[in-house]
Amino acid sequence: xxxxxxxxxxxxxxxxxxxxxxxxxxxxxxxxxxxxxxxxxxxxxxxxxxxxxxxxxxxxxxxxxxxxxxxxxxxxxxxxxxxxxxxxxxxxxxxxxxxxxxxxxxxxxxxxx
Amino acid sequence: xxxxxxxxxxxxxxxxxxxxxxxxxxxxxxxxxxxxxxxxxxxxxxxxxxxxxxxxxxxxxxxxxxxxxxxxxxxxxxxxxxxxxxxxxxxxxxxxxxxxxxxxxxxxxx
Numbered sequence: 001x002x003x004x005x006x007x008x009x010x011x012x013x014x015x016x017x018x019x020x021x022x023x024x025x026x027x028x029x030x031x032x033x034x035x036x037x038x039x040x041x042x043x044x045x046x047x048x049x050x051x052x053x054x055x056x057x058x059x060x061x062x063x064x065x066x067x068x069x070x071x072x073x074x075x076x077x078x079x080x081x082x083x084x085x086x087x088x089x090x091x092x093x094x095x096x097x098x099x100x101x102x103x104x105x106x107x108x109x110x111x112x113x
Numbered sequence: 114x115x116x117x118x119x120x121x122x123x124x125x126x127x128x129x130x131x132x133x134x135x136x137x138x139x140x141x142x143x144x145x146x147x148x149x150x151x152x153x154x155x156x157x158x159x160x161x162x163x164x165x166x167x168x169x170x171x172x173x174x175x176x177x178x179x180x181x182x183x184x185x186x187x188x189x190x191x192x193x194x195x196x197x198x199x200x201x202x203x204x205x206x207x208x209x210x211x212x213x214x215x216x217x218x219x220x221x222x223x
Contacts, residue, residue, distance in 0.1 A: 033211075035213075040215065041215065042200065042213040042214050042215045042216055043157070043200075043211075043213035044213070045211060045212075059212075090156045090157075092156070101147075101159040101162070102157075102159070102211060103159070104155075104156025104157050104158070105156055106155065106156060107154070107155070107156055
């Protein structure tokens with residue numbers, strides 16, 4: 001399996017609290033992605049990064065920000081968590097080309113009360 | 114970006130061949146078709162990718178007709194461990210954005 005870890009794996013927080021999720025890879029892949037998965041919606045792309053300090057929005061980016069200061073780390077921040085952001089968050093990586101396989105991390109289950 | 118449509122669920126019995134068809138009517142010339150498998154509490158895992166005709170690997174085959182408006186994932190002789198959700202994706206040239214649909218929930222029965 002690709003070397004991808006996510007932390008924390010589980011988190012419970014309260015509405016209005018800032019939350020940061022971390023994705024760490026040991027594959028030196030250029031591209032990193034954050035998805036959320038909710039029942040009835042499959043996986044939806046939040047943000048992605050195509051290099052250090054290079055990021056772009058996905059289809060559900062409102063309320064989220066990202067940062068990538070090193071190749072191996074991609075952070076997802078919920079500035080002020082809301083109950084609608086309760087979800088399972090997956091990080092993924094890919095090497096270079098758009099046709100390259102995306103490898104997914106184990107996921108983070110976030111509950112916003 | 115091409116949208117995909119798949120059956121919501123399918124049941125099969127151990128040892129049977131399972132075919133899951135995905136519709137992608139507005140696929141573009143340079144788009145690739147990719148399938149992922151997801152088990153509960155895990156991230157999706159790559160199964161197979163193709164552009165046209167037929168692709169086969171050690172776990173599955175992918176059939177793509179000439180018009181490329183659909184594709185069929187074929188799983189030979191399924192076992193209970195193949196119970197999972199299967200996603201069809203169309204990867205659009207020039208972007209790195211994967212659009213996952215809601216997937217097909219396959220249940221393999223003993």
